[in-house]
Amino acid sequence: MSTIIAVETSDIRFPTSEHLDGSDAMNLDPDYSAAYLRIRTDSEDGLEGHGFVFTIGRGNDVEAAAIAALTPYLLGQNAEQLLDNMGATWKSLVYDSQLRWLGPEKGVMHMAIGAVINALWDLKAKRAGLPLWQLLSSMTPEELVELVDFRYLSEALTPAEALQILRQAEPGRAQRQQQLVAEGYPAYTTTPGWLGYSDEKLIRLTKEAVAEGFKQIKLKVGAHLDDDVRRVRLARETAGPNIRIAVDANQRWEVAEAIDWMRQLAPYDIAWIEEPTSPDDVLGHAAISRGVAPIPVATGEHVQNRIVFKQMLQADALQVLQIDAARVAGVNENVAILLLAAKFGVPVCPHAGGVGLCEAVQHLSMFDFIAVSGTKTDRMIEFVDHLHEHFVTPVMVRQGQYWPPTSPGAGNEMLPESLQEYSYPEGPVWAAKSGLQHVG
């Protein structure tokens, strides 16, 4: 047995707002950040569990405080007891009767639980000597069902139905794992399409994306209709007819506005419209889905939990489901969401980018392919080529594919140098900039 002897939280921020990387119609000047967690035990193996919440700058300290508030669930605890019963561990955190008031199951506190859960999965995978996707894909259907909290899901997905989905995929696991290693998992890129980029940069980056083998690119839209029409047209002309072009409004629109706006973009053959309106608006997304059909509606990076995803599926409010590694309460809740998507037959195309989101979420898509949906059809993982150099196991994306990581762990671990360099506000990068900051 081993005991958790250290829990460190840190506030890590990258000054990305300097270059407008990551700019869109709602997020004007993000400083990509991570509220970061590191768990150490007294085991002789020296293995650590790392996890994080991605934020875009201000408030990263609030998120770090929320993670720190969960320390009593870790420090001094028996590590095996937590790791061997991840379903029970998840519930003990989510149903803390006092902390639950701060959500319930949403926002700062829920994401903090996600960081803890993901750090524990990182440790569990390292102890198993496997990358997370492989660890999950080696668990029995019964063990996987044990991870899921079915509370508030039962009219949409029962444990028996979940078991059936997983059992149906079980015989093909080995074959699909070989296929994954041989073929990779499809990626699409958002790199060309940030709103702050010039037309020239958009065209150049679109050409590069096609040359690199991506079959889909994504453009940010929603600020000015004329600009959007021009940018989408330029991208279509540059990419040609065989590349899928998705657009992403980052919650900018009203329901009717989304439908009208998309009518103007529809001639350019749009692969999906992402986040047309508030991520809380199930009924609004359902109305938009009816109004823009056959263009699929995609959402999920800001969908707070499995309960809202359940309703999105029940109401046919989305046709592409975008999980995020660090928005819901970690791996367990994402397993629940993958099962819901499989039940409703909706493809999962994860949100990624940010800090470490690509590194983390690829494991879930690969697991989905091997052990849940059993297919890569209409599925792909977002790729943004930012900040991977700060991770111990950066993603490998080549020929438009994510290639399955082989290092043990969940992909969350940042390099110690980066953790030190970008620590906020005392790290050297921020100390040097401190004269330039306006709002803390």
Next chain:
Amino acid sequence: MSTIIAVETSDIRFPTSEHLDGSDAMNLDPDYSAAYLRIRTDSEDGLEGHGFVFTIGRGNDVEAAAIAALTPYLLGQNAEQLLDNMGATWKSLVYDSQLRWLGPEKGVMHMAIGAVINALWDLKAKRAGLPLWQLLSSMTPEELVELVDFRYLSEALTPAEALQILRQAEPGRAQRQQQLVAEGYPAYTTTPGWLGYSDEKLIRLTKEAVAEGFKQIKLKVGAHLDDDVRRVRLARETAGPNIRIAVDANQRWEVAEAIDWMRQLAPYDIAWIEEPTSPDDVLGHAAISRGVAPIPVATGEHVQNRIVFKQMLQADALQVLQIDAARVAGVNENVAILLLAAKFGVPVCPHAGGVGLCEAVQHLSMFDFIAVSGTKTDRMIEFVDHLHEHFVTPVMVRQGQYWPPTSPGAGNEMLPESLQEYSYPEGPVWAAKSGLQHVG
């Protein structure tokens, strides 16, 4: 002109878990708490703005950190510019492009914005020399519409429709204000019904509630069906047929379970079933509403924002709408929700209790009566007789009615002695208990 020169946040906790006051099926051992905010200006009037978020213990420090993260929006700012443009002030906080990522518009960060907005309203009302209900009721329909952010609401409520509702109520304002002062505003009490209380205590407190003039009591349910049937039966026998008895499951049930459970309680003439399931589950509440009709479904104390309330109304998922003073982003968002409820013709019966929620929310119901819905029919404010002694202007509830407060302000201000005494963890009450604490 005056400048905000001090912004203080504090972590205030009351050790209520010692007596199981406030216990229910989900909240087993709450320590009623407030993440508290105090704003001072350099004005010679010496007036301060106070606001808070109510929590139930652990995590109150996280909420205080979130409020502190908003300090740059206050400290050094021109107070009049903020107070004279409360609609714009609300938007500047809610649409901070970086902080928004932590929600958006939900949980810890959104409630923190609520504390700031409510503190500013407290200051604004004090400067006007009016209690908040009267200040709001003296604003023109146009000024009130300016307070509301219609983003994500437009297909349910437009500015023009809001204006029409307010104008329709305008001619009767003076008459209804007189009526309010003469009659009070109906209260109901939850004091008899906490889950941790014995049958004897339930019977005694029910008798007292009836004797005090309350026309409705509420019982917590959802832990054990047999207990619930017995407790509801005892309450009905004690109260007689003319007192309304509502029940509150505090999110304990699945959809089908809620419908089955309520079938067992229906013979006792139930006034409403409150929080039958997850507050995020619009479609679930709609299904329960159909399944338990004609018993109304009530919810709202954990509904995160106006967008979810909009959907609850669109889907006929609730028949009683329960606003909370400290869950959404303050007075402005609650004005939006009151307007939505008026548009859909649904009565608003606020959640209260906790710490200071009665003191704060009564202003909104009184304003609703005078200037929005124009009626008290089927409307009442929850009353729990806890912790009022810590407030500068404690509620006056007599003969089963809230009596309109006359002191200037929004009712949020706690006594300086209480702030000091219950400060966590260093205040004398907690310092004395520190040997007994388990989880920090």
